[in-house]
Amino acid sequence: MSEVEPLSLDDQAVDHLLRLHSGTAGARERAEFQRWRRQSAAHEHAAREAEVLWQALGHTQAAAHHRRTAQRSWRLPAMAAVLCLALLLGLLAAPRTLVGLYADHSTAVGERRLVQLDDGSRVWLNSGSALSVDFSATRRDVRLYRGEALFEVAKDRQRPFVVSAGDGQVQALGTRFDVDLHGAQAQVTVSEGVVQVASGGAAPLRLGVGQRVSYRPGVAPGAVQALDPSSASAWQRGKLIFNQRPLGEVLAELERYLPERILLRDEALRRRKISGVFDLDDPQALLTTLERLQPVQITRLPWLILVRPAPRG
Structure with missing residues (x-):
């Protein structure tokens, strides 16, 4: 977990x-x-x-x-x-x-969009994401500035397809993978084929179908995790799927679809496990469901959502 x-x-x-x-x-x-x-x-x-x-x-x-x-x-x-x-x-x-002002492609908070690249590759941009594309005769380079992108790469043996995110690079050796840049940490998930992940000066790591790895600046990628690829890319289908995930992770994921920041300071609540399937077209419904089914109290303020333990009694 x-x-x-x-x-x-x-x-x-x-x-x-x-x-x-x-x-x-x-x-x-x-x-x-x-x-x-x-x-x-x-x-x-x-x-x-x-x-x-x-x-x-x-x-x-x-x-x-x-x-x-x-x-x-x-x-x-x-x-x-x-x-x-x-x-x-x-x-x-x-x-x-401001990143969206100089990126080639970007999405606003709550927006998801499909981008068709010149080589035939397709990129699904998640909420609040931005990237730039630099294709040449010998390489296909993509820079993910922030957010999350699901790549479906067209085959071209003469031009490697490389995604730079944070302090690392992800090279496509297969066809379909997800890169999620959240702050300083990047997370790579493979749903089809194979990718090669390099970070922190360590030897490149190969990931296959149903595998995920995270990395931070200056260090080698962490341990490889197994997961269900269909659940990992559920956001592309307009869904969020959580299976016994800590509430802190659930709220961090939900925050990317809302204009407000979410603040949760209670450590016991952050560790509380949550499961469910939620509709991304109505992210506020997730908060309403949490307040109804979990011991939390939610206060909405300008630009801020406070999540606190519900009063007892």
Whole structure:
């Protein structure tokens, strides 16, 4: 069983700021944030970026309006911080939307699209995805900037078909495979034929039908996992299929189809196993079903969906 996907550094930085501005933070929370940001240069960069944006929010009319609304409606200092957090998450997401301006092909959040390439290959782009194509007389290169793409590659022995995603490359030795770039991690799944995955300077790894592997920058690909290829590419058919998947993974997958960010801080809930088949044309229905069948409470705010344990009793 796969592990719950960890929060990105941007999300972790925002999570720390939410605690610090909740109205209940003390010396312990401030010390924890300082220890967290000293872990690496990347941690410090994420912390500074979040702080700059948070401070800027205090001078916007939208932030002032949300603070007044929070005070009138909830009368909780923490809710004002959460509403500012929603604005902050929207700003943090803005640079990622710029990718679509220079990519050859891109999809908006909630959109899925089939792209026909010049060589006869076909690419299905999942929600919020972007890629560029560079074909020459000797190679067929594709760069996946973000999101997920399912490739059905036309045969051409004279021109290798290579997909670059993150810090690695995937070369088609067969016909049909999926590449999912989520933050710094890329995941490759094969549904037909064979592919070759290279990352972190290690020897290339071959994947066959029904196999999946993940890789991160600077390290070799992880252990090969077996899976049902039809379930893995269910998004192409407009479905999401989960079989005993941790709720943290389910929400991370659902988030790509929604304009809002989803925040779940409860670790017990993140590990809770979920099963079901859901329709991608109505992603909000998944949240409604979760709230009805699972011990969760869902709060919808501008640009943000909060998932918390349901109140007892």
